[in-house]
Amino acid sequence: MDTPEVPINLEIDPGPVPIIIDSGRSWARIDFRELWDYRELLFFLALRDIKVRYKQTVFGITWAIIQPFFTMLVFSLFFGRLAKIPSDGVPYPIFSYVALVPWIFFANSVSQASDSLVGSANLISKVYFPRIIIPFAVMLSGLVDFFVALSLMFGMMFYFHIIPTLQVIWLPGLLLLAIVTALGAGLWLSALNVQFRDVRYSLPFLIQFWLFVTPVAYPSSLLPEPWRTFYGINPMAGVVEGFRWALLGTTTAPGSIIAFSAVFAVVFLVSGIFYFQRMEMTFADII
């Protein structure tokens, strides 16, 4: 009974895995286990962004609706009513609003993510954690606004008597595509912004330009095939046309555009992660 337990492993126990710090700058060293360990931080940072965003504002979370709603009104008046841009057989207001919901999520996420690292300079120069969490958290907090704006979308569908088809089950996949695209762009721009503050000044221009090459105010059916498929090089084209198809059942089946978009979004994200990882070690020194 009192036989002492023999510690068999004592001699060969290598102990805890040490943290190794060196100058190594390998390209592809993404520590997923570590990212998982820091999942709570991701959550807390996102929560912070959500709580802080509409502090001391009069309209609060309503801003998440005001922005797409008024843009939709302006678009409907100038593009729909005056320029008579076709809208694939659905009322122009809902045609543009369904595109504005993912677009504004994308645009806000990208511009906030770009400034996120520079805005967290104090954190970056004082504490260690995987830096990729910062732009990631921005993205996550943007989702709240997205869902608020989306809820108005369903209200508008009710108003225009549009019944969603079964295709609506594709919506989460399309949202994922928007997230991947925004994250890809956000990673590239945030890491670039640490070194080149030019990013900050070119960003409004870039977002505006991107809006024009995305079929938000006009349908992609204006383009003849095969050009329409190549449109998918801009992943947001796939997202926007996908949203229309899934929610409003527009007849332009966007399968080929989305396939193209998905490929380019992934390329964007993976290259963004690599670039970010490579620059990560120097952030504290140059920020």
Added chain:
Amino acid sequence: MSSPAIRVENLGKQYRIGGRSGGYSTIRDTLTDAFLTPFRRLKALAQGYGASDAPEIFWALKNVSFEVQPGEVVGIIGRNGAGKTTLLKILSRVTSPTEGRAQLFGRVGSLLEVGVGFHQELTGRENVYLSGAIMGMKKQEINRQFDQIVAFSGVEDFIDTPVKRYSSGMYTRLAFAVAAHMEPEILIVDEVLAVGDMAFQEKCLGKMSDVARSGRTVLFVSHNMSAISILCPTAILVEEGRIRFQGQSSETIARYIDLMRKTSVSQFDRRQDRRGNGLLRINRLYLNDYEGKVVDALPCGTGVRFVLEYAAADPAAALTDVSVVLMVASGATRLFSFISEVSGDLFQNLPPVGRFVCQVDKLPLMPGNYDLHFLCFVGRQLVDKIMFAWPLVVSDGDFFGTRRLSNNRDIHGSLLVPHSWSLESSQQDLQNLEDHR
């Protein structure tokens, strides 16, 4: 057989300093650089500079190696700019080394600044969780310790108030309380104890010694030598990015003070530990005797003039309300100060170059070695400050004119005060004595 908790091998960190490569660059600079560099190289070769027209390189750390055993509490001391913070930043993985490597066996918590990640708009409660998570604490851990954290900080009543409404004292106390409840196996602490009021500092030191006794491995940077000697049995002296000495903390501290004295070269412009905005610089400090001769050592009990030569950065600037402070210290102990603003007036309309002269008729110091620090202010702003600026040597002398002065400072202390003894006994005293019987 036991493996160390921290093993550092040949660690080096290089920074590029100077105009072009410092700070952040713009794409335009990078592009023009890319185009022009080949031409610059050619030009440099032609002029015989060699191909390496490299930007100025500065090694903040070089060839640093040491080991810390589990449970050891090690102090790191050195002057400002010696590389202490760079070392801690590398070990906390905030920045990466240029060469060498370090291994840390265990969970690391680092505390380079108090209140990292605090957000003004959030409440105290929310900030505890956020800041805790940033420092690597798990939510469960924070839940468990939440009440202790709040009690330690003493802001119970305001825990659900946004921290922007806190006083700066409350803010720091809460921030430190979170950090103090981290439970890593290896704790890395930069000079953060100098926050809050005296009572809170005591509390922080107490908490630190609890941590030190709890068997955790601690690296602790401080300029507070008494804190180092209380908390850390051993210490490392860092100087110019290298380890100068590692051993018993009492000996390390002695060497640190020694180093401060020895390297207090007359060339103040080479001093890296200088503070102040530089509007005015003291370029030389020397001692004159009453004949106006420069002296190295001062006979005990003689008069002296401390001369501080200054030059203004901008000769055209009109400097007014200038004051100088000269401190006399013995190692870490300050003995007394000559403060021009207190003993006289502020200097007005300073000529662009000149000398501040402080005259002392009879310096009240025992024979031995002392240190001089000086500070210079224009208005309320510190323009120049050098600690251990000059070694003051007082040689044997006859302070009281009795030729009986010993020079044993350990027994008699360091200060001499002019005085006289006499014997008094009156007729009345004798009468009282008589009555008593």
